[in-house]
Structures are given as C-alpha cells and as structure tokens.
Amino acid sequence: MSQAEQEQETENLTLVQAVRDGLYTEMQQDDDVLVMGEDVGKNGGVFRATEGLYEEFGDDRVIDTPLAESGIIGTAVGMAAYGLKPIPEIQFMGFIYPGFDQIVSHAARLRTRSRGRFTCPMVIRAPYGGGIRAPEHHSESTEAFFAHQPGLKVVIPSTPYDTKGLLISAIRDPDPVMFLEPKLIYRAFRGDVPTESYEVPIGEAAVRKEGADISVFTWGAMTRPTVEAAEQLEGEIDVEVVDLRTVSPLDEETIIESFKKTGRAAVVHEAPKTGGLGAEISSLIQEEALLYQEAPVERITGFDTPFPLYALEDYYLPEPARIKEGIRDAVNF
Numbered sequence: 001m002s003q004a005e006q007e008q009e010t011e012n013l014t015l016v017q018a019v020r021d022g023l024y025t026e027m028q029q030d031d032d033v034l035v036m037g038e039d040v041g042k043n044g045g046v047f048r049a050t051e052g053l054y055e056e057f058g059d060d061r062v063i064d065t066p067l068a069e070s071g072i073i074g075t076a077v078g079m080a081a082y083g084l085k086p087i088p089e090i091q092f093m094g095f096i097y098p099g100f101d102q103i104v105s106h107a108a109r110l111r112t113r114s115r116g117r118f119t120c121p122m123v124i125r126a127p128y129g130g131g132i133r134a135p136e137h138h139s140e141s142t143e144a145f146f147a148h149q150p151g152l153k154v155v156i157p158s159t160p161y162d163t164k165g166l167l168i169s170a171i172r173d174p175d176p177v178m179f180l181e182p183k184l185i186y187r188a189f190r191g192d193v194p195t196e197s198y199e200v201p202i203g204e205a206a207v208r209k210e211g212a213d214i215s216v217f218t219w220g221a222m223t224r225p226t227v228e229a230a231e232q233l234e235g236e237i238d239v240e241v242v243d244l245r246t247v248s249p250l251d252e253e254t255i256i257e258s259f260k261k262t263g264r265a266a267v268v269h270e271a272p273k274t275g276g277l278g279a280e281i282s283s284l285i286q287e288e289a290l291l292y293q294e295a296p297v298e299r300i301t302g303f304d305t306p307f308p309l310y311a312l313e314d315y316y317l318p319e320p321a322r323i324k325e326g327i328r329d330a331v332n333f
Helices: 015-029 053-057 069-081 097-105 107-113 143-147 160-172 220-232 252-262 277-292 310-316 320-331
Strands: 010-013 033-037 062-064 085-089 123-128 153-155 177-182 191-194 206-209 214-218 239-243 246-248 265-272 298-302
Touching: 010 015, 015 033, 015 053, 015 160, 015 177, 015 191, 033 069, 053 062, 069 085, 069 097, 069 107, 097 107, 123 160, 143 153, 143 177, 143 246, 143 277, 153 160, 160 177, 160 191, 177 220, 206 220, 214 220, 214 252, 214 320, 220 239, 220 265, 220 320, 239 252, 252 277, 265 277, 265 320, 277 298, 298 320
Parallel strands: 033 062, 033 085, 085 123, 123 177, 153 177, 214 239, 214 265, 265 298
Antiparallel strands: 010 191, 153 246, 206 239
C-alpha cells in the first residue's frame, strides 16, 4: 500500500464487509447502479453482503428475485443494454449453471454482436470455493469456465482493500465482469479499507512476497496459505508469491517478469487440476520464457473429483504443507 493510501481515512473491515462497502459507495454515487438476486433485499443476502442496502436505497434498486438464475442474469443483460448497471448476485457459484447460457451467449457477446453499438455494464457476483463445510453445489471453483469465454473479465480478490477497489472498478467497467468472492475468507481476517471511493485496476497482479528461487502464482482464498507456506520455507527456499487478482485477463507481464527472475514456477488453485488455470499459466511461461526455465511448472491444486463433503474437505484444498511439498519438488527438480 502506498503512502497516500496509508494516509486515507480507513475502516477495519472483513472481506464481505468490503463487498458491502463497495456496493454502498457506488450506489450512493451513481443512481444507475442496482443490486438484484435471491434474498438480497430485506434479508441482506445469504452472507449479508447487501445488508442495509434495501433500507437505504429502496426496492427499485435492491431487488429480490425469484429462485431462477437464468431469469436473474437475463433480466440484468436487458437492464444493462438499456443503460443501467445491474449487479446480480448468485448465492453460490455451484448454482450459476442455469444462468450460464445467458452469460456466455448474451452478456459476453453484446458488444461484438452489436458491432460496438451496445455494451453490457454488469457485474455478476458469486461466492465461490470450499472450506466452509457446505453441502453439494456450494463449494465449487469453476473460474476457468468463465476465463475461457471471450468478452468476460474474471476478478477474484484476496484482501478487503482489493475487494472494495476491484468491485468499484468492475462496476465502472463498460463490459460484463464476473466478480468471484472467496467465501472461505469472507470473515477470516480484517484489513484497512479507505472510506472514500477508489479503484484497484482490473488485470494487474500484486506481488505479496518477493523472492529469488521460485515464483508461485495464486489467487483468492489460496493466497493466504501460499504466503504462509512461503514464510515457513524462509531460510531454505526464497519464494516469490504473486496474487493474480484477475484471472481474465491475466497480467502476463508480471507473470513473465517474475518467472524470468526465478526460473521456476508453481501455481496454486483450489479448482480441479485438469483444464484449470494452472495449465494456462504453465503454457504462457512455455511460450514466452522457455529459455529461462529451470524446471517443469508445478501445479498444486484440488483434485479431479467433485468437491467432497465435510470429512475430506481439508484434504482436498491445498494447504501450507502440500504447497511446501510442491515448491520443493519444483526447486529440487
């Protein structure tokens, strides 16, 4: 955080409170911004991310919808085409599939389909990922589905500061943004968040820890255990940790510059390994920095299975011990 950022008036917020603060800030400044979804109104949302917004802005701008994800996204696309800035909430990412067609067939294509005459300024918010002992369909991590789709941006914050700044950037973006919120860390820690409006640019990664021996790329809830693993390896391996913050578009410049410095890489994500974004980052390194490569890129990920129920949840998610093992494998190749 810069000196100017440190001098701002701040509040100490959890990540989910930063979501609410970002929504409130933009709704205050722009009458075209509205929130919609299942229970987002009087109930304040399943995770309370919209708490108090209904009382502040009324039912014209905080809209409770039926349990119909396709209808929620489709309605938001129509609103966006007419100049509003809807922010539909999908309660859990595992429920987003009925709205998938509306996202990839309409929201992502509106600019291209209309030859630039229309844009689709909407932000689709969805809590995602595991670790909270939730039932089936509540713990999925399918960011790769959406990163694969041209016309969509995919943003995943890991700190309260980034959450508010990235969300405001997403709301002001003229095109559709998937804003995926790692619910495992919704209330896991607090961080200083400026009370005023600010933006964190979409598409820029953040180096959370500098190092010289290996670059580890991660995002969302996996950032904290990756930094923890890197700190535990100090004195043995000097690990650089890069939090991508946006998985589409990737910050290719930061990825390649970090890799050229270390010559080794690992990717940590909780999604299944096959077809995950770890493969995309590995290919990018192959294409752009092959002559700097000292070892194969290590992928430390979830497994190629449906997300398990309670007893195996901790085993499924990468945690510091497994991340350290993967880093050692890459360095000792």
